[in-house]
Amino acid sequence: MAQKPSIPKGTRDFSPVEMTNRNYIFDTIKGVFRLYGFQPIETPAMENLSTLMGKYGEEGDKLLFKILNSGDFAAAPSEQELLERNSIRLTNKISEKGLRYDLTVPFARYVVQYRNDISFPFKRYQIQPVWRADRPQKGRYREFYQCDVDIVGSDSLLNEMELVQIVDAVFTKLKINTVVKINNRKILAGIAEVIGEKDRIVDITVAIDKLDKIGLEKVNEELLEKGIPQAAVDKLQPILHLSGSVSEKLAQLETAIGQSESGAKGIAEVRTLFAYLEPFNLNTEVELDLTLARGLNYYTGAIFEVKAKDVAMGSICGGGRYDDLTGIFGMPGVSGVGISFGADRIYDVLTQLQLFPAATVDSTKLLFVNLGVAEEAFCLSILAAIRQSGINAEIFPDQSKMKKQMTWANNKNIPFVAIVGEEELAQGKINLKNMLSGDQQLVDAQELIKVLSE
């Protein structure tokens, strides 16, 4: 096998440096989730295709990775089915499992399957890879991690509030300046209802979204082009002119769509959420943004989107409330709300802004170079004491040339190197080199541990 080995397109290996950075992100997020009382679950990579199919639309069904049945799968289809070469129909005969496409459907399946064991409201987080047979392109992978946090079985807007607090806490810890945009599907439904176009929520929201870019006149033109009647477009005008603070905007909205039951409910929800957030000094900006059209197919209340302020990048986190997550599995009426952190985009933001810490829990703090048998034995006893005090440290396993060992330490970004040659050994001391400053000092074991603990 002379060919250089490779991995499937759209997948990635993660090197130690990349893993260290990724773990920094995941550990930060998990730490905050725990602080808020969320607990982890995991589901299998493979789900029955009956669980996955039909949940992501026709296009989604195609993007599922399907697993060939084990054993003699070719015996199952009839001769006609084989010769028909209809890949979709044939799949049903030779595959009954697929790789999970997201964490939402497996979570819904989990909730229904263990409904009798779960104490609701159920607060869970889940950080696992998902797979999609999308065409690979820059920033889009066939295997990537999702990082979801949800509460199901509670209608309280306190949950929405805590999710915003979680977003704030995560990005404060990661030192990313963010803005959280909040919308509410009930308000959008109220708008569509009031202007007499109940079924056109998406078109209307998408048009409003372009207000900043193309201006009022063009937006109105687009609405008409899309078949929204002139009378409805006229009625929409006050909403396109909302201005002022959140409470001022809400007051204007109240006038415009307060007569719609759904609209009034949406306004009340947003008002409550902002009132909940008021006493807390969040670092993140929180905005009411009626143009937010994310996930209008499934969100039924609050809609969230988070953007980084100092880089041009899509949303790095998003979510919302859904009123019927588990209905697809025969358990209706369970409301939930959740958000999902985009680990890959957050990684890119931290890279661009150079915000990854130089050292994390994964890093080695000290390397002992290995210069001879007696020296090694001396180093090993001190090394044991260093590890005993919880400091990551190692010794070069071979008695290679000094230069090779120093280069190795450098490549591994190890900040301190301990050198024990004949002279140091005779004195029972260690020559400690700071790899960043180049400073060297002669220390004993106790002093060494003290320096490393600083």
Add this chain to the structure above:
Amino acid sequence: MAQKPSIPKGTRDFSPVEMTNRNYIFDTIKGVFRLYGFQPIETPAMENLSTLMGKYGEEGDKLLFKILNSGDFAAAPSEQELLERNSIRLTNKISEKGLRYDLTVPFARYVVQYRNDISFPFKRYQIQPVWRADRPQKGRYREFYQCDVDIVGSDSLLNEMELVQIVDAVFTKLKINTVVKINNRKILAGIAEVIGEKDRIVDITVAIDKLDKIGLEKVNEELLEKGIPQAAVDKLQPILHLSGSVSEKLAQLETAIGQSESGAKGIAEVRTLFAYLEPFNLNTEVELDLTLARGLNYYTGAIFEVKAKDVAMGSICGGGRYDDLTGIFGMPGVSGVGISFGADRIYDVLTQLQLFPAATVDSTKLLFVNLGVAEEAFCLSILAAIRQSGINAEIFPDQSKMKKQMTWANNKNIPFVAIVGEEELAQGKINLKNMLSGDQQLVDAQELIKVLSE
């Protein structure tokens, strides 16, 4: 969809309690790996079938989960190939990716693929799930985590020593009493060579393994039955009678097989490893065990196996040295040594011995019950301060009945509950209940944080 949803056989969901326990194991292991300077990598779940096939024997090829090519896969095979219904040949036409079967082959592929970027010796750990289409049975799953740690590119026996130290550190932290059994393939090869049966290493080792169970006479009978000549069995007798300490056994071995180059080398390696370990006060017992026949197909030097002493269970950890990991991918001569922790078995040991900690980083320490709007607002401000000091805490999101909220806290194993009703609110105090003892005390916010921090 009225049918209760389920997951594929042989796979598992992990509930919050199970995840908390599993994370306790993984976090402990990772912490020790880092302490010894090992760094994480991850590889994709899917590998090209060309990477995986032929690496695990014919049986292994069958146990690989294969992924159906996306799109119109049914167009690829010829009519004859379809009608032949040869599942193995058809697989080549409609599948080019498979799920990883272990972490060793992907690691070898990784080392070869990035050989120019890696600074050898390369010390990596990898904790990821693997998939095998084995027939599911008790304790055998189709998806399970492996937890591997390896050093490649160094021949030094210091590495073997550090792996034994890692085993000792992990199981000391987990409070499991263990014995590490050590063997060396070169010694086994030397034995086979000296008795003139070079190719019968496995048969000989397996027979020796039964010495304790069936006695010397039966072992000799079995060897003869297996076609080992009487003369060879006679020569084997001194080795079957090894006794005393490790150094005494090594001395007897030296007499018996020292004339074999391989045997002498194996004896020297074991001697060095035990000498390395001597100065350290390990909690684990370390034994020389010539009957250890694990992985004789690929290990070329040291062989390790770890057993828990207080439960009847197979090995919970094992490994060894291999001299040609990357040869299969065209990069010969890279020696490595590694061990793998069996997370599922360790889980079972900790369960049987009731050694899982009551609380971990994943656990919530305090729940505020939610008794009314004003009470909630008061609780939320204190809750923010508690989280600020790094304590996992939460508030029940709905103003449900007291009993429901207390049951919920109980189900979630939350040790403290904070009750703020009208009276407490009037006094600006919190009624803090210890859920284990039932004790209640009236405290202010500062006192509350103090109690929780203890």
